Amino acid sequence: MTPVPIRITLLLVFCSGLCSAIQWLGLTINGSSVAWNESEHCRLLERLVPDQIQLCKRNLELMHSVVNAAKQTKMICQLTFSDMRWNCSSIESAPHFTPDLSKGTRESAFVYALASAALSHSIARACAAGDIPTCSCGATPAEVSGPSFRWGGCGDNLRYGLQMGSAFVDAPIKSSRSGTQATKFMNLHNNGVGRQILIDSLETKCKCHGVSGSCSVKTCWRGLQDLSSVANELKSKYLAATKVINRQMGTRKQLVPKELDIRPVRDSELVYVNSSPDYCTSNPKLGSYGTQDRLCNKTSLGSDSCNLMCCGRGYNAYTETIVERCQCKYYWCCYVTCKKCERIVERYVCK
Ligand SMILES: *[C@@H]1O[C@H](CO)[C@@H](O)[C@H](O)[C@H]1NC(C)=O
Numbered sequence: 327m328t329p330v331p332i333r334i335t336l337l338l339v340f341c342s343g344l345c346s347a348i349q350w351l352g353l354t355i356n357g358s359s360v361a362w363n364e365s366e367h368c369r370l371l372e373r374l375v376p377d378q379i380q381l382c383k384r385n386l387e388l389m390h391s392v393v394n395a396a397k398q399t400k401m402i403c404q405l406t407f408s409d410m411r412w413n414c415s416s417i418e419s420a421p422h423f424t425p426d427l428s429k430g431t432r433e434s435a436f437v438y439a440l441a442s443a444a445l446s447h448s449i450a451r452a453c454a455a456g457d458i459p460t461c462s463c464g465a466t467p468a469e470v471s472g473p474s475f476r477w478g479g480c481g482d483n484l485r486y487g488l489q490m491g492s493a494f495v496d497a498p499i500k501s502s503r504s505g506t507q508a509t510k511f512m513n514l515h516n517n518g519v520g521r522q523i524l525i526d527s528l529e530t531k532c533k534c535h536g537v538s539g540s541c542s543v544k545t546c547w548r549g550l551q552d553l554s555s556v557a558n559e560l561k562s563k564y565l566a567a568t569k570v571i572n573r574q575m576g577t578r579k580q581l582v583p584k585e586l587d588i589r590p591v592r593d594s595e596l597v598y599v600n601s602s603p604d605y606c607t608s609n610p611k612l613g614s615y616g617t618q619d620r621l622c623n624k625t626s627l628g629s630d631s632c633n634l635m636c637c638g639r640g641y642n643a644y645t646e647t648i649v650e651r652c653q654c655k656y657y658w659c660c661y662v663t664c665k666k667c668e669r670i671v672e673r674y675v676c677k
Pocket residue numbers: 355356371
């Protein structure tokens with residue numbers, strides 16, 4: 327038996343509705359080879375829902391930022407979760423998703439928030455870099471500049487990034503007729519959390535001028551932190567995420583925490599509607615790959631420790647020989663020579 331029929335069944339069962347809201351992450355596959363200068367390109371890749379196709383046609387110049395955001399989301403999600411049992415590897419199968427990312431889980435909360443932040447980040451930066459004809463540098467802050475610094479340079483255009491980014495990432499959720507209302511509310515909320523963390527990451531960056539680095543005069547602008555910092559912040563939110571239910575509050579339904587406290591959901595917390603498995607053992611129905619053969623760290627006390635990563639099953643040790651450059655010498659002027667050294671390291675993988 328081949329695994330193909332199973333795959334198709336999963337898609338029909340789980341991908342008929344809401345998972346399409348981050349289907350655009352699949353643009354990494356062919357998106358870079360498209361010039362995005364003709365409106366037919368918007369239809370070409372079958373990664374966009376109708377409302378996104380409209381946005382694409384009217385804003386072709388944004389599409390390179392969309393493809394870039396999809397790439398960044400995939401890469402940074404896996405980097406951020408490399409020390410966890412769920413390590414975001416399933417994001418590679420976009421535009422098709424396994425249950426860990428299609429069923430309203432904590433993990434999907436993180437990915438939606440990250441993808442939403444990534445797109446606004448990508449557009450804001452592209453504006454400042456002059457890559458998008460319809461926008462330019464961010465507005466100069468209202469605060470007056472002091473005697474030792476003045477506003478200058480070119481800030482990231484977060485305003486434009488948020489405006490266009492939210493239109494694009496929220497469109498599939500707003501227009502979707504399938505999926506439960508709770509999951510829709512959840513996805514929209516988490517998209518917003520991603521953007522809020524991005525807004526909070528805005529900081530003042532400066533460049534020094536003046537006599538030989540005296541920094542007597544500074545030029546400053548408002549710039550976003552790197553997406554990996556935003557992702558780390560979102561990872562803390564992921565660890566503290568709140569399980570919610572959709573409850574009637576007065577005349578309309580609203581997401582509220584499932585346990586204990588009767589309070590509205592906060593703008594800064596990630597929320598989910600379905601609990602995740604522990605990701606210890608393989609279970610395709612739940613979107614769990616299990617941690618067998620995963621690398622673990624014998625001395626760590628964190629989530630990558632052999633105890634936690636291997637779920638108490640124990641681990642196997644093996645040795646690996648690493649060849650690296652060493653005893654490097656600098657010769658004036660201008661080259662470096664190195665020797666090759668071998669180093670033996672012990673590695674541990676989960677049973
Ligand atoms: C990517 O593009 C190639 C060539 O245009 C095409 O054959 C292939 O089906 C595309 N793949 C996807 C996943 O869209």
